[in-house]
Amino acid sequence: MPPQDPDDRVSALLAHADDNLVLAQRLGEWIASAPELEIDIALGNIALDHLGVARALYTHAGDLQGEGRGEDDLALGREERDYLNLLLVEQPNGDFARTMVRQLFFDAYQTPLWEDLSASDAPVLAGIAAKAAKETAYHLQYSSSWVIRLGDGTEESHRRAQDAVGALWRFTSELTEDDRASYRDEWERLVGAVLGEAKLEVPEDPYQRTGGRHGYHTEHLGYLLAEMQWMQRSYPEMKW
Amino acid sequence: MVKAGTLDISAVTEAVESVVDPEIPVLTIDELGILRSVADEDGRVVVTITPTYSGCPAMRQIEDDIVAAVRRRGVHDVEVRTTYSPAWTTDWISEEGHRKLAEFGIAPPTALQEVVCPRCAADSPRLVARFGSTACKALMVCSSCGEPFDYFKSH
Numbered sequence: 001m002p003p004q005d006p007d008d009r010v011s012a013l014l015a016h017a018d019d020n021l022v023l024a025q026r027l028g029e030w031i032a033s034a035p036e037l038e039i040d041i042a043l044g045n046i047a048l049d050h051l052g053v054a055r056a057l058y059t060h061a062g063d064l065q066g067e068g069r070g071e072d073d074l075a076l077g078r079e080e081r082d083y084l085n086l087l088l089v090e091q092p093n094g095d096f097a098r099t100m101v102r103q104l105f106f107d108a109y110q111t112p113l114w115e116d117l118s119a120s121d122a123p124v125l126a127g128i129a130a131k132a133a134k135e136t137a138y139h140l141q142y143s144s145s146w147v148i149r150l151g152d153g154t155e156e157s158h159r160r161a162q163d164a165v166g167a168l169w170r171f172t173s174e175l176t177e178d179d180r181a182s183y184r185d186e187w188e189r190l191v192g193a194v195l196g197e198a199k200l201e202v203p204e205d206p207y208q209r210t211g212g213r214h215g216y217h218t219e220h221l222g223y224l225l226a227e228m229q230w231m232q233r234s235y236p237e238m239k240w
Numbered sequence: 241m242v243k244a245g246t247l248d249i250s251a252v253t254e255a256v257e258s259v260v261d262p263e264i265p266v267l268t269i270d271e272l273g274i275l276r277s278v279a280d281e282d283g284r285v286v287v288t289i290t291p292t293y294s295g296c297p298a299m300r301q302i303e304d305d306i307v308a309a310v311r312r313r314g315v316h317d318v319e320v321r322t323t324y325s326p327a328w329t330t331d332w333i334s335e336e337g338h339r340k341l342a343e344f345g346i347a348p349p350t351a352l353q354e355v356v357c358p359r360c361a362a363d364s365p366r367l368v369a370r371f372g373s374t375a376c377k378a379l380m381v382c383s384s385c386g387e388p389f390d391y392f393k394s395h
Binding site for chain 2: 038041042044045046047048049050051052053055056123124126127128130131132134135138141142
């Protein structure tokens with residue numbers, strides 16, 4: 001059930017904002033080094049969508065908190081332990097197959113999430129979610145088509161896509177652990193259809209890592225934050 | 241300088257409506273459907289806009305341009321608010337907007353299978369890239385005249 005306590009509502013907004021900010025930062029790392037110009041532009045566009053959603057959610061969370069904290073304070077002024085993003089989004093880009101499988105897993109998670117939140121009785125959140133829902137649908141088409149193309153492509157692309165599924169699967173139970181059971185069903189349906197068409201196998205190893213939603217992260221987030229927060233840490237409250 | 245109480249909101253509205261999109265300079269923000277309202281709140285002009293895409297990098301420029309347009313009318317107390325609800329849709333682009341987009345060489349938003357080349361009007365162009373030069377566009381190429389062109393994504 002969506003949390004109702006004001007602190008819980010702020011935490012939930014921050015968790016979703018952190019997901020989108022961290023993934024945007026990761027996708028941004030591809031700029032100028034993607035396999036093709038069109039992919040470079042696509043990843044930049046997807047990153048911008050995630051960043052825009054994060055900004056709107058941070059601003060809204062700051063307003064609800066009522067302590068005068070703006071989007072920059074919340075996005076750049078917190079410690080690693082305070083970030084509530086999923087472990088999946090902080091995982092390194094790896095090769096292009098790894099990035100696309102990560103995107104597929106995340107898009108399939110955000111699909112039911114935004115659909116649900118766009119019916120929320122909190123008007124600001126509902127508006128942000130309604131906008132994000134359309135963007136996520138577009139992202140999902142992109143990530144699905146690439147995972148299918150890579151998985152059902154050459155021997156080399158199949159091997160890389162299968163490696164990616166194997167490496168990232170352990171971060172997938174966390175995607176829906178705090179949310180509704182229906183999210184899980186939808187996630188499994190979306191991901192299962194793509195993996196099936198892509199001829200990719202789900203690992204049998206049941207080992208799963210969780211903790212991101214409670215601030216316990218993998219070793220990768222600290223490095224990402226160090227780079228992302230450097231400017232604000234060196235020049236506090238600087239603005240463009 | 242306009243004194244309090246003498247705010248001519250219709251003139252200010254007209255000025256705001258004529259602000260153009262920096263990425264698509266043939267379209268005004270009114271024709272694009274991102275201008276929601278212009279209001280007089282006790283002498284302060286409050287302009288409400290809604291983004292096309294969550295991460296549209298032009299929004300900041302548009303805000304600055306709105307403030308400048310209002311100030312050119314002599315009103316200095318101006319605030320731009322962003323609203324996400326209801327979410328913008330390409331359905332809000334006016335008829336005039338559609339015509340101007342096509343004239344500018346951008347295929348206006350429609351179902352993908354109904355897109356025609358803005359230059360030679362041939363149908364069945366090929367989608368080259370789902371993501372184009374800006375968040376709101378995809379890249380297509382005409383199967384008749386061979387020209388690449390931007391398509392404003394139906395959203």
